[in-house]
Amino acid sequence: MSIRPAARVSAATPALVFALAVSAATVEAQQPAFPLAPNPPTGLTVSPFFEGWFANPDGTFDVSLGYFNRNSRESLYIPRGPDNFIVPAEFDGFQPEHFPPRRVRGVFTITLPAEMVEAGQRVTWTLINRGDTLSVPAGARILSYELAYGPMAMGSLPPVIRFEAGGEGGRGPRGIMSPMTFRATAGAPLTLRLWATDESMRATGASFPVGVSWVTHQGPAVATFTDEVMTEEPGGGEATVTVTFSEPGEYVLRAQADNFDAPDSGAGDQCCWSNGYYRVTVTPE
Amino acid sequence: MQHTTPPCDSWLSGWTRLSILALLAVLALPGSALAANDPGDEVITFTKDVERILQENCQVCHQPDAIGPMALTSYEEVRPWAPLIREAVLSQKMPPYQYDTGVGIQELQSDMRLSREEIETLVAWVDAGAPQGDPADAPPPVAWPDAAAWGYVDLYGPPDIIVRSAPFDIPANGQDTWWRPTVDTGITESRCMRAIQTKPVLSGRAMTHHANSVFVMPGDADASDDDDGAASQGGRLSEYALGKLGEIIPEGACRTAPAGSQVRWDIHYYPSGVDVEDHVVEVGIWLYPEDYAGSYRQDLRTYGLQGDIDLAPGGTAMTQGFHSFDHPVRIDSWQPHGHFRMVAGSLEFFYPETGRRELISMVSRWTALWHHSHVYDEDVAPLLPAGAVMVLTQWYDNTANNPINPDPTVWVGRGSRTTDEMSHNWIAVTHLDQEGYERIVAEREAKATPTTD
Numbered sequence: 001m002s003i004r005p006a007a008r009v010s011a012a013t014p015a016l017v018f019a020l021a022v023s024a025a026t027v028e029a030q031q032p033a034f035p036l037a038p039n040p041p042t043g044l045t046v047s048p049f050f051e052g053w054f055a056n057p058d059g060t061f062d063v064s065l066g067y068f069n070r071n072s073r074e075s076l077y078i079p080r081g082p083d084n085f086i087v088p089a090e091f092d093g094f095q096p097e098h099f100p101p102r103r104v105r106g107v108f109t110i111t112l113p114a115e116m117v118e119a120g121q122r123v124t125w126t127l128i129n130r131g132d133t134l135s136v137p138a139g140a141r142i143l144s145y146e147l148a149y150g151p152m153a154m155g156s157l158p159p160v161i162r163f164e165a166g167g168e169g170g171r172g173p174r175g176i177m178s179p180m181t182f183r184a185t186a187g188a189p190l191t192l193r194l195w196a197t198d199e200s201m202r203a204t205g206a207s208f209p210v211g212v213s214w215v216t217h218q219g220p221a222v223a224t225f226t227d228e229v230m231t232e233e234p235g236g237g238e239a240t241v242t243v244t245f246s247e248p249g250e251y252v253l254r255a256q257a258d259n260f261d262a263p264d265s266g267a268g269d270q271c272c273w274s275n276g277y278y279r280v281t282v283t284p285e
Numbered sequence: 286m287q288h289t290t291p292p293c294d295s296w297l298s299g300w301t302r303l304s305i306l307a308l309l310a311v312l313a314l315p316g317s318a319l320a321a322n323d324p325g326d327e328v329i330t331f332t333k334d335v336e337r338i339l340q341e342n343c344q345v346c347h348q349p350d351a352i353g354p355m356a357l358t359s360y361e362e363v364r365p366w367a368p369l370i371r372e373a374v375l376s377q378k379m380p381p382y383q384y385d386t387g388v389g390i391q392e393l394q395s396d397m398r399l400s401r402e403e404i405e406t407l408v409a410w411v412d413a414g415a416p417q418g419d420p421a422d423a424p425p426p427v428a429w430p431d432a433a434a435w436g437y438v439d440l441y442g443p444p445d446i447i448v449r450s451a452p453f454d455i456p457a458n459g460q461d462t463w464w465r466p467t468v469d470t471g472i473t474e475s476r477c478m479r480a481i482q483t484k485p486v487l488s489g490r491a492m493t494h495h496a497n498s499v500f501v502m503p504g505d506a507d508a509s510d511d512d513d514g515a516a517s518q519g520g521r522l523s524e525y526a527l528g529k530l531g532e533i534i535p536e537g538a539c540r541t542a543p544a545g546s547q548v549r550w551d552i553h554y555y556p557s558g559v560d561v562e563d564h565v566v567e568v569g570i571w572l573y574p575e576d577y578a579g580s581y582r583q584d585l586r587t588y589g590l591q592g593d594i595d596l597a598p599g600g601t602a603m604t605q606g607f608h609s610f611d612h613p614v615r616i617d618s619w620q621p622h623g624h625f626r627m628v629a630g631s632l633e634f635f636y637p638e639t640g641r642r643e644l645i646s647m648v649s650r651w652t653a654l655w656h657h658s659h660v661y662d663e664d665v666a667p668l669l670p671a672g673a674v675m676v677l678t679q680w681y682d683n684t685a686n687n688p689i690n691p692d693p694t695v696w697v698g699r700g701s702r703t704t705d706e707m708s709h710n711w712i713a714v715t716h717l718d719q720e721g722y723e724r725i726v727a728e729r730e731a732k733a734t735p736t737t738d
Contacts, residue, residue: 038592047597050695052460052704068698070593103698136598137694143558144625144691144704148459153554263465268701270460 044070045132046078046099048125051106051173051270052147053140059114063138064147064173064270065125066105067096075100075222076129083128086110091123096254098216105267106173107217107254107275112140152271154264155202159210159236159257161276162195175275182280189226189242194276196257197236208261210236214243217277219251243280251280329410330418331360338403339363340427342380348429358426360417371411374404381528381655385647389632392662395530433487435569436530437480444482444569446472446542448522450496450550452563455489457556461702464552467501472546477539477579480571481532483525489564494553494703496566498522500546519546521585523568524711526622526656531569532585535617535663538715539579542570555703583617583715588677590708596626596683596697604708606677607635609669613722616667617713619646620658621679624706625689626697627651629680632710636673652689653703658711664729666715668722677710 051064069076076099078084086092091110110123122139149172151157160169163178170176184190196210212230216223223243230239236257243253258273259265265272329335339347339357347353356362363370373379377386382397399407410416435444451466485493500519520541523532534540552566573579590606621630631647645667646659661667669675685693697706717725 047696049698068593068595068696070595134696136696142692143458145695146458146460148456150459153453153462153464153552264463266701268699268705269463270700270702 039070039072041073042071043074043130045130045134046070046076046127047134048095048127048136049103049105050136050138050145052145053138054147054149054172055140056111061112061114061117061140062109062174063112063123063140064106064109065095065136065138066103066107067099067127068103069099069101071101073101077222078127078129079220080218084126086123086125088123094252095125097218098222100215105270106273109174110138111174117141147270149271151201152264152269154262155200155204156259156262156265156272157198157200158272158274159196159198159259161255161257161274162197163193163276165195165238167195170276171274173273173275175277177277178279182278184243184245184280184282185285186245186248186282187285189244190280191240191242192253192255192278193238193240194255194257195236195238196230196255196274196276198234198259198262200259200262200272202262206262207234208259208265209234210239210257210259211261212239212255212257214241214253214255217252217254219245219247219253219280219282220249221245221247223251223253245280245282248282248284251278251282253278253280328416328418329406329413330416330422331363331410332418332420332423334406334418335363335410336360337424338399338407340424342397342399342403344427345429351432364415364417367411367415371408374399374407377650381652382657383648383650383652383655384657384659385649389644389646390661390665390667392665394533394660394662397657433484435484436482437533437569437571441480441571445572446470446570448498448548448568448570450552450566452565453552453554455492455554455556455559455561455564457558457560459556461494462554462556463701464554465550467547467549470500470542470546470548472542472544474575475544476542476575477573477577478534478542478570479573480534481523481568482530483523483566483568485525485566486564489554489561492554492557492559492561492564493525493566494527494555495551496525496553496568497551498524498548498568499551500543501549502543502546519543522548522570524585524620524658525566525568526620527653528655529620529658532618532658532713533660534583534713535666535715536573537580538583538615538617539573539577539581540583540585540713542572553701581715581717581721583713585618585711585713587622587709588675588712590677590679590710594681594697594699594706594708596681596706598694598696599684601683602681604679604681606675606708606710608675608677609672610714610716611671613671613717613719614669615715615717615725616645616661616669616675617715618658618660618711620656620711621648621651621677622656622707622709622711623651623679623681624653624703625691626681626683626687626706627653627679627708628682628687630710631678633676633678634667634669634673635676636670638672642676654689658713660713664732668717668725670722671719675712679708681706 046067046069049066051066053061053063079097094108096107117140122137124135124137126135158171160171161176162169196212198210209232214225223245225241225243227242231237255276256273343357347357349356380397448470453464483496499521502519588608590604596602619632629649629651632645634643683697
């Protein structure tokens with residue numbers, strides 16, 4: 001067995017790779033320090049994430065955005081404003097203010113006009129938290145980041161979300177906004193409902209259950225969701241939830257419907273889930 | 286050095302051209318310390334010295350209608366590229382086999398690297414003005430096999446079993462997509478596999494990011510193709526990623542192709558501008574003889590690297606994973622896996638009782654364009670005692686210096702898409718017992734003991 005003396009390798013190695021390739025030298029740097037310290041569960045930052053872009057039938061383009069909250073046990077609240085903004089300012093306003101832990105994909109989209117995309121212009125979302133300024137640009141020019149919401153390989157489509165049975169539906173990260181603004185009183189429960197159905201085009205005819213979850217997208221405090229009811233029958237159906245607000249204010253809640261049980265559907269695959277948004281005005285008790 | 290036909294993917298030509306441009310940019314840099322022919326040395330010529338090296342190492346891809354961006358099958362074709370060839374072989378960008386020379390285990394099967402002597406010959410030839418020499422010295426031209434041929438034919442003949450995926454229409458555009466059909470194998474008798482090659486049909490090979498497969502048994506209908514195939518009773522059949530040739534199961538070990546099984550595919554397609562209809566991926570299985578049982582079980586699975594992949598715009602990162610076994614094992618092959626931003630990986634052993642570390646393998650010029658399963662020669666395949674630790678490390682570069690980085694301005698995290706990142710190693714492990722471990726150690730020590738004839 002001919003194990004030769006170990007080269008010393010460091011985290012800087014990748015940066016050296018191509019220079020070393022030119023000189024045909026053996027990698028020669030420092031030993032990596034290990035074990036790596038695991039991240040603490042709290043006290044870390046959240047970064048905005050560009051998921052990709054997709055073309056719309058009207059010639060515009062949508063960019064899909066999510067985030068990565070590095071904490072495993074801490075949600076962050078970053079209100080829109082100087083610490084949470086999108087430029088150009090005309091695209092600012094619908095980004096989330098509440099960031100539950102870990103990587104959350106495709107929580108909202110921004111529609112870009114065709115001429116902006118053709119000019120190679122992008123929007124930039126910035127989150128300033130814990131002393132760090134963390135930004136990401138989002139555009140629709142790089143093919144590697146193209147998203148598509150036609151049938152996936154096995155026929156899966158993002159579930160359709162409707163706010164009333166038989167009503168207008170929306171699907172994908174762009175999703176659909178409830179046509180009405182709900183009203184609630186702080187401390188008093190409000191029941192919300194939607195219809196989330198798996199209308200995929202699978203050759204096998206298979207149908208999968210639809211999962212639905214609710215989160216606070218915008219608002220001065222995190223809403224409390226209880227009594228979630230969702231059918232586990234394949235194909236989905238009606239879902240309800242009870243939500244209570246601790247503080248008055250203007251809220252946007254996000255419902256996410258997915259068919260992640262399908263073999264060609266998963267968050268890491270960027271398909272198949274849909275966003276449904278509710279506007280809620282909460283008045284004091 | 287064993288020369289085995291490398292896999293060729295037509296889409297690589299674009300990336301290869303990028304590499305060429307990068308190399309052209311450095312042609313002005315000082316050359317290596319390798320000396321040109323000294324006066325009085327026999328002149329190195331194309332026909333006498335160089336053409337054979339090109340035939341054995343380069344022409345499989347650098348021939349008309351193959352993936353190489355230029356043909357290298359004659360002096361007239363080669364001469365204009367001589368300076369580029371010099372730099373490509375010196376930098377070990379070509380042949381595209383990134384395993385580090387000079388550190389760790391060096392004896393590998395299907396090793397595509399040039400020997401030091403071959404590199405020196407090519408460099409000296411260029412430095413001497415790239416003379417043609419006497420045409421009478423030229424070796425006979427090579428009759429190259431069909432690019433769609435099975436890679437292990439020269440070693441084992443045609444595959445004993447070929448399992449094909451259900452056909453799929455690859456879209457020209459759109460996002461990555463995952464095709465997961467289940468197909469029958471026709472296997473009626475459980476047998477030990479000798480070699481496995483997963484081979485996307487050429488028309489869509491460039492778009493096939495990976496094509497993994499597990500055996501599923503009756504009752505496994507709901508099992509998913511998870512990383513280690515544990516959800517299926519049949520175990521993993523194979524793993525394929527762009528550029529990979531295949532896997533060889535060494536004698537003495539057994540990885541079973543089970544009777545009555547089906548194969549569940551997990552094929553990740555990456556659209557690249559061309560519609561491909563009815564694309565199929567095939568897996569060829571070469572079997573050991575019927576009476577072969579093997580002494581120990583071998584399996585292929587992923588060993589993940591812990592922690593987040595958290596690449597800032599323009600940033601770099603490192604991930605690391607640690608794995609040990611409660612019994613001794615032999616590592617038969619090692620294949621790091623990542624995507625566009627991964628640039629290097631290593632396998633080390635750590636011995637807790639002594640604190641000693643040992644570098645087993647290193648790829649410091651890793652690229653997602655070529656995935657190689659580094660199969661160790663049987664006599665040197667590393668032995669890991671019970672309780673010792675595999676230390677797996679990978680490095681990522683999200684800067685503009687990474688020539689295949691699609692966008693250095695965005696954050697990159699863990700995910701399935703090609704633009705996301707992954708951090709794991711595919712490792713084939715033969716699970717030994719203490720007796721078998723000690724026997725292999727003794728056999729190797731006996732071979733290493735000088736004889737006194």
